Amino acid sequence: MSRSTPNTAPDGSSLPVVHVAAGVLIDMQEKVLLARRSADSHQGGLWEFPGGKLEPGEQNRDALCRELEEELGIQVRRARPLIRVTHRYPDRAVILHTWLVTSWEGDPRGREGQPLSWMPVAELPHWPMPAADIPILRALDLPDTYLITPPGFKETALFLRQLQQALDKGISLLQFRLFGLPASGHEVLARQACRLCEEYGARMLLNGPLKLARAVGAHGVHLDRRSLMALNDRNGYEGLLLGASCHDALELEQAQAVGVDFAVLSPVLPTLSHPDAEILGWEGFSQLSQGISIPVYALGGMAPDLLEQSWKQGGQGIAGIRGLWPSSV
Incomplete structure (x- = not known):
């Protein structure tokens, strides 16, 4: 360029x-x-x-x-x-x-x-x-891969084994994102996942309430688009890594304005989970991510072999579930 x-x-x-x-x-x-x-x-x-x-x-x-x-x-x-x-x-x-x-x-x-x-x-x-x-320091502090846990799982032991496999392979930043669990079970599993991450020197962000994130010892919070747009500033999130899910320029501008540490921008490529979503493509991702000054991960159809492509388009790296989560037991 x-x-x-x-x-x-x-x-x-x-x-x-x-x-x-x-x-x-x-x-x-x-x-x-x-x-x-x-x-x-x-x-x-x-x-x-x-x-x-x-x-x-x-x-x-x-x-x-x-x-x-x-x-x-x-x-x-x-x-x-x-x-x-x-x-x-x-x-x-x-x-x-x-x-x-x-x-x-x-x-x-x-x-x-x-x-x-x-x-x-x-x-x-x-x-x-x-x-x-200062934004360069944030980019240096973050890895090039951001793993997101599958929203559902068959059983706790399998989930933790697969998480350990991911950590063994070098994952150092994780978003704990699970749905459908009772509150007590959700908190217990989040604590277990956080302890496992700490054993490997990895950081875990909780996709959920700030109170729960602090209760389980999470290293940060990941905001969904609704929580992001309702936020005025970082008050209350002191000492935590703060990420946010974004899908357009307005949400990215909001993420930068409230001081999140990084954003995840999607969907870059077609995904099985959202087949009807409007796709950004790499050109769209590049235009949006380079319009702000915070690290941005590409999400949607990502796999390890797309890491270099994300860098070329101005991304911090890639984020993903299916393309990054271990499938073996």
Whole structure:
């Protein structure tokens, strides 16, 4: 994708628009490279992900490679889109085309005299960074796959075995979503699932009431569209990961406005569970997901082999039930 040169910011204001390619370099110890901006620059003194402005007509990835070679003296070998962020400062609008860089040649050094620091991902929120970089921290904190439990199951032992199989395969983010159980049985199973997730270092979001989520020790809450649209802010959800189900631009805008951590957008492809639903397609998903600055998972007809396609279309990754939930016992 090449840089556009609109006269106005994405929100319709007359602010100048600056397009930036930024690289999130992550090493084998899962540490991320930060560079400090010079004191006399915009947002001077803050720490940021290395990168710089796109030149007219330049491809995003080409700009990334050029900037990282100029700033750090490295050659990018493997990178994939992470998140596109639009942020409005008082004097300008910035659009960050962010890439996750996992392989490069050379040892990064501040070729322009800028200080560098390798930081664990968990410590990044404690560093002074430009406001435009905050959504990038959310994207880094989330995995590329979001598993949703089947809404019904045959028996508890089988459900827990299949959940363990999913965790064994590396699932680290789960939405607990079950229907038709008595309240007591629902709470007991949610507690068991949460404990199992914690044994694997995974996080479980409850699709249900906030009170129940806190009672079972869930790591977060997943909002359905009705709950999302009724929400005014994040009050009451402090300390919890907050996700939301979205199906159109209005719901995505609401998710961003109330401060959810990520959204799930569907249906991207046809599904057996909703055969008559209006399909977004990858083009529709791309247009909607890149219109906001929070991580967005693609849902609907997803399978592991579609992960790269989601990244290319601006997604955080994929979410799913049938395509991700283990079928063996």
